[in-house]
């Protein structure tokens with residue numbers, strides 16, 4: 001969950017006509033249509049996975065048409081499960097050995113076993129005197145500092161000044177803190193309170209012995225884990241490697257700089273998706289702009305060595321929508337071909353190789369975000385062996401209209417205990433999501449005011465780990 005009350009985007013109420021203005025005509029029509037065919041009577045998941053893998057839908061021209069145009073869309077929860085399952089079924093990627101500095105946010109591929117006792121020597125826990133036997137003690141010249149050579153042994157009745165972290169000389173029975181002792185004439189040291197045997201000494205192996213398992217396989221590498229690993233003697237860690245993602249931005253109408261003009265628009269997805277995928281734990285190996293060139297798309301897909309290819313645009317059935325025909329031509333397996341979610345229903349997931357998947361995001365920018373969170377997020381999470389976040393719900397401050405059959409993902413701001421639906425949440429708009437804390441999962445038919453809805457956090461609100469905005 002996130003801090004609330006920090007956002008300025010205007011919320012949209014259900015009775016507010018502008019909330020409907022945000023929607024495409026098609027969406028608005030779907031909202032007012034009565035529920036018709038039941039899309040919820042699904043076969044089981046394995047069956048659908050198998051079915052989704054067999055593209056058998058052809059239009060009158062004999063060309064395969066996207067499934068979302070044929071009402072065969074996968075339900076939203078099922079699409080997420082299929083994406084995670086696909087990653088788990090992909091050829092296993094070998095564990096990587098990475099420097100500690102590069103391991104943050106990854107998951108351990110092997111148990112972390114102590115390479116050394118911790119502490120690795122009897123250590124003074126305080127600044128003061130190392131004392132041997134009962135006092136008063138005769139204080140030796142000099143002192144023992146952290147990192148210094150092993151000091152001479154002490155015999156009963158002797159003391160030596162010692163610093164926190166220094167090795168405790170043989171024969172020492174306790175460390176007397178500076179504030180618990182005073183020196184008198186002839187360097188005699190007297191305790192001002194009780195000292196017990198072993199006091200303020202951290203004995204070797206107190207935290208662990210060499211070979212002890214400190215953390216199991218599957219542990220998320222947090223800053224604390226990095227600290228523990230370093231303390232236990234590690235320079236590198238065996239981790240599940242960061243999934244590599246490549247972004248292919250399609251569309252001849254896209255500009256990479258300057259103002260929109262003459263029907264050309266700025267590419268909003270290239271700049272957004274690369275950092276977003278990094279926040280989701282991927283290493284983005286390339287962002288390539290291919291225009292609407294089927295050959296270039298085919299070449300880019302077949303030569304990519306990424307674990308996940310993300311395409312943007314070209315998923316529908318338009319004249320230059322090359323994603324489906326290209327996937328068909330290269331013999332990719334369509335695992336999800338259209339999802340019953342708004343926006344974003346033309347999104348797709350394909351297996352291009354045994355160890356490579358492709359997520360096709362629709363071109364409308366908020367539809368692309370929907371595809372990213374529906375398909376790419378669970379796939380990347382499973383590839384990186386990250387556990388699924390605990391789902392959580394919050395009540396809606398205002399009712400939200402639903403789609404007749406499909407789930408809706410609606411940007412919300414979290415204010416106090418409420419999720420507040422935001423304006424400017426049409427499929428082609430990013431203005432709402434840019435001020436959102438989360439996306440609310442609105443079930444088919446809509447949600448009343450006060451209904452507790454599942455929320456998908458936007459990853460920069462909670463992740464922290466692995467975030468790299470560079």
Ligand SMILES: Nc1nc2c(c(=O)[nH]1)N[C@H]1C(S)=C(S)[C@@H](COP(=O)(O)OP(=O)(O)OC[C@H]3O[C@@H](n4cnc5c(N)ncnc54)[C@H](O)[C@@H]3O)O[C@H]1N2
Pocket residue numbers: 068069249250251253254265266267268269270312313314315316317318321344345346361362363364365367427
């Ligand atoms: N006959 C039908 N047409 C469409 C349907 C449908 O069901 N039947 N669905 C509509 C929906 S919903 C969406 S979403 C889009 C998905 O289309 P594509 O994935 O093929 O995307 P494009 O046509 O390439 O682009 C759609 C829209 O988005 C703009 N766009 C594309 N890329 C970018 C980018 N990188 N940055 C900013 N904007 C981008 C593009 O210019 C178009 O305006 O299909 C509908 N059609």
Ligand code: MOO
Pocket residue numbers: 024341342343344345346362364367427428
């Ligand atoms: O539903 Mo489309 O909204 O723009 O994917």
